[in-house]
Amino acid sequence: MRPAIKDQIQPPAPDPYSSVTVLGAGSWGTALAAVIARNGHNVRLWARRPEQADAINASGQNGDYLQGVDLPEAITATSDLAEALSGTQAVILATPSLTLRAMCQAIAPHLPADVPLALACKGVERRTGLLLSEVVSDELPGHPVGAVSGPTFARETALDHPTAATVAFAFSYHDRLKPDQSPAARMALTLSGHGFRPYVSDDLVGVEVGGAVKNVIAIACGMMSGAGFAENTRAALITRGIDEMKLLATALGGRRETVTGLSGAGDLTLTCSSTTSRNMSLGHQLGQGIPRPNCFEGRNVVVEGEVNAVSVTDLAARVGVPMPICETVHAILHEGADLQEAFSALWARPIEAEPYALDLSIDHPAPQHSLPFGGHA
Missing domain, CATH: 3.40.50.720 (NAD(P)-binding Rossmann-like Domain)
Incomplete structure (x- = not known):
């Protein structure tokens, strides 16, 4: 019994x-x-x-x-x-x-x-x-x-x-x-x-990808915040940043649901919401027009997203994953791209469908126009 x-x-x-x-x-x-x-x-x-x-x-x-x-x-x-x-x-x-x-x-x-x-x-x-x-x-x-x-x-x-x-x-x-x-x-x-x-x-891969990518997206949010843009812009970058995380995580064998959890969406939301984050703070200072050597009052502060902007985009290119926000940050930090021109080009990319099952790409109708830097509240 x-x-x-x-x-x-x-x-x-x-x-x-x-x-x-x-x-x-x-x-x-x-x-x-x-x-x-x-x-x-x-x-x-x-x-x-x-x-x-x-x-x-x-x-x-x-x-x-x-x-x-x-x-x-x-x-x-x-x-x-x-x-x-x-x-x-x-x-x-x-x-x-x-x-x-x-x-x-x-x-x-x-x-x-x-x-x-x-x-x-x-x-x-x-x-x-x-x-x-x-x-x-x-x-x-x-x-x-x-x-x-x-x-x-x-x-x-x-x-x-x-x-x-x-x-x-x-x-x-x-x-x-x-x-x-x-x-x-x-x-x-x-x-x-x-x-x-x-x-x-x-899902160690999914957790690691979320942690690496969020630092780069946080710099992007900081740049746009420092340039004077507000919540609409930050929400768009966070949401599309999560999508970049998902694409890279799944390409490397991770799971999409991991990226929507604490180590992905949770960490990204926090890091992109406050200049307590060194990544957000660096981006904010650059968005205000402060030269990189003068950021953090000239102190040698290690900013993980600055390094990751190179390594993440290199890895994404190697596995064939498009990451336009990370690529924009990389171009500004490491290729001397103008911040205003780079983000205007990001916003003028072809119109795409949000569900990838819908295969769609339409040229943006106004790619020649720049974002209104300096012309907003």
């Missing part, structure tokens, strides 16, 4: 990772470290500069990136990679995408076997056209690789404002048999608590 339901053996609950290393003590890496530490787990936060690590340990704050935010005591900062990675159960990579490959090479001698690696940076590698998960797998084979992505500003996350994000890993055969024991589920459980609510995905 089968046992009663209440007497049946239940599968063990998934365990969170009790010891996590966050590589990168910028604003987002620090915010994720704060989330994990608040949930009762030990966190080692690696900072590139020893003086930054010492200051975090001494003050309980990251004054360089999250000034005024008190950090949980369970965070220990260090600039020593061997110390940061010793005995860790999981690693979050929060370094800039441009330095990701070098970081992977640096941690290889110190990384415990089989620990999962979650990306907290977004983009496509410029030289190779690889997604960042492919860069990690290339340099650190044998480790489960995933990503944490969604509509998240670091300061709000660090202050424990209600925040949602997606945790995505490629699922192995074993993961599909026991999805609640997968690295994605365990990482989500590690992050889950207080104001932070994660969702689990097995």
Whole structure:
């Protein structure tokens, strides 16, 4: 006789990772470290500069990136990679995408076997056209690789404002048999608590494409906002930007529905809505006519979308996906195109059908007219 339901053996609950290393003590890496530490787990936060690590340990704050935010005591900062990675159960990579490959090479001698690696940076590698998960797998084979992505500003996350994000890993055969024991589920459980609510995905490609493309679209929104245009324009760029995400994601094997979720449409909407985003802020300054060297008051601020404008459009061209908004941003940032002329040409492209099942292309009736820059409220 089968046992009663209440007497049946239940599968063990998934365990969170009790010891996590966050590589990168910028604003987002620090915010994720704060989330994990608040949930009762030990966190080692690696900072590139020893003086930054010492200051975090001494003050309980990251004054360089999250000034005024008190950090949980369970965070220990260090600039020593061997110390940061010793005995860790999981690693979050929060370094800039441009330095990701070098970081992977640096941690290889110190990384415990089989620990999962979650990306907290977004983009496509410029030289190779690889997604960042492919860069990690290339340099650190044998480790489960995933990503944490969604509509998240670091300061709000660090202050424990209600925040949602997606945790995505490629699922192995074993993961599909026991999805609640997968690295994605365990990482989500590690992050889950207080104001932070994660969702689990097995579509790593879709999540990564959303994160890379949204930075470029945010620069476009910033450019048009800085030039004086308002909500109609931003809504159009966001909506058509999501379409560019979908086309690239599906071409690379991702799923369209992933792009409509937190890591795609959600992240894009947030990033395109506030100059708190460095991508939106850069675009806004350029739209106001500020030369690139003078943006951010001349400070050397890393803007992921500036790099991604090259790598994303190169990748899209390689797989035959048209991405006119990203191509416009690329032309302005890297080919010296005039902002007004480039966006006027974007708006004067042939009229197309919104459902792709309807095959339609009609020349725009007024391609010679420029958008009314300076002639609007």
